[in-house]
Amino acid sequence: MPTPPAVTPRPDPVPASVRAWAGWSWRALVILAALAVGLWLLSVVKVIVVPVAVALLLTVLLSPLVRGLHRHARLPRAVAAGTALVLTLALVIGLLTLAGRSIVNGIAELGEQAREGFAQLTDWLAEGPLKLSTAQLDDYVSQLQDAVASSGQQIASGALSVGVTVGHVVAGALIALFCTLFFLIDGRNIWAWVVGLLPRGSRERVHQAGRRGWVTLGAYTRTQILVAGVDAVGIGVGAAFLQLPLVVPLAVLVFFGSFIPFVGAIVTGSVAVLVALVTQGWGSALIMLAIVLVVQQFEGHVLQPFLMGHAVSLHPVAVLLVVTTGSLVAGIVGALFAVPIAAVLNTVVLYLHGHDKFPQLGTGDHVPIRAKGHPVLDRAVAAAAEAESEAQATREEQADAPDATPGGSPVTS
Structure with missing residues (x-):
């Protein structure tokens, strides 16, 4: 019976680079779709x-x-x-x-x-x-x-929406x-x-990543309060020096507004300049503008790089882009929570990929061990049971093995 001729496979007309990019593209589209669905669900239950x-x-x-x-x-x-x-x-x-x-x-x-x-x-x-x-x-x-x-009707509907809000x-x-x-x-x-x-195999890594994310969140919160306090005191003292009205409300507004990086300081500073312009004219407005700029420059070049940069490990450009994205996605709420979310995600992702920002935390378990059978983090109990099982298996293997040396002579105890 004659041997059939060998069939030579046709070369794939699509280059390998195009196939690789196509694979990455559809995966990226699936990830973006999942993120979009997640953001939509968050907006529903905001x-x-x-x-x-x-x-x-x-x-x-x-x-x-x-x-x-x-x-x-x-x-x-x-x-x-x-x-x-x-x-x-x-x-x-x-x-x-x-x-x-x-x-x-x-x-x-x-x-x-x-x-x-x-x-x-x-x-x-x-x-x-x-x-x-x-x-x-x-x-x-x-x-x-x-x-x-x-626009009375629009104002009335706006008042109704304000009541709902x-x-x-x-x-x-x-x-x-x-x-x-x-x-x-x-x-x-x-x-x-x-x-x-979570599955038992991933509990420990998630727990340790969560601990480090919690430390990052605490560092961000305390540092942001310090930065907001410096902004409020600086602009408040400047407004009091110029003898502007509403000094205390301006300071309080600056304090709460500074929790939104960059955007909050600009908006609240503009309010202070506007009050100076309305009450005392262009001269006081320019002086107030200079005070606001000095305070913001001190914040941007001293407090943010040294304090906030150390606390969240994010470059100022990254902070600006994150705040802008958060404000576009979720308005003021997005701008407020954008930086802490980005900082925590940065710490968690780095830890899961082998880069520990807080090695001094070690792997100590700070979560209390609960009763057996409860679906909680029971690493200490599981580790002790596993060690005992391994020791028992080792003893059984030694008992079954022949007590002889490599040369065949019996081993004396």
Whole structure:
């Protein structure tokens, strides 16, 4: 029977590089689609996700205080957590009350000065380079009034949406306080339960990566509070030097706004300059602008590189891009949480790929061991059982092996 001729395979017309790029492309599309679905789900449950994220920030901030009250003041952990949370609420409410009183006392003066500033602006438009006539200015003002009057329905719907938003904020605040209290009381057991849901082989690495991410989050929170305090004190002292109204509200606004890197400092600084312009004119506005720039330069060239860079290990360019992306995706909330999320992910991913930023933490287990059969992190118990099993197997192998030397002579004990 004749042998069939060998069939020569046709060469693949698609180059190997194109096939490789095609493989990477569809995988990248699947990953992007999964990320898009995840972000959509987060947007659906943002009323829950955002308060839990705030609770995590408060927990990492208050944990040292709770530990101090528990160890040194001998308070039960639940009492220590409640005391720390009440003190924090009292501080925040006190700052907001002080700022509110300053606003109430100075709003009349500010309104009068704003009217004077508007009159000066009108005079400058009429007598300055633009040379606008009084009739033109009156026409522009009447058009503005008509536009405001015709948008009454939009204003009413906006007020309704604001009411809904206020309701969401109140509900979110209650959820955040509730979660913070129980994270402070029983956070280790909650984390142990979460890690225990994972496959046994991956629990230890996830636990150690989570510990390092928690340290990074704490370093970011404490450093950001320090940076915000420096910004608030610097701009507040400058406003007090210029004898501007609403100094305390401006300082409080700068403090809270500085938690959004770059963007918050620019916006709050602009508010301070605007107040100076309205109340005291161009000269004070330029001086206030110089003060704001000096404070921001000190923050950008001293505090951010040395403190924040060491805390989160992110380049300032990366911080700017992350904040911009977060604001585009989720607005103010995205800008607020973008940097801590990026910092924690950076630490966790580096650890999972073999680069430990915190080798001093070691591999000690700081999660309490729970009862057998509970789906939690029981590394110590599992390791002891495995060591005992290996020792038993070694003893059995030695018992079954012939007691002889390589030369065949019996071994005497």
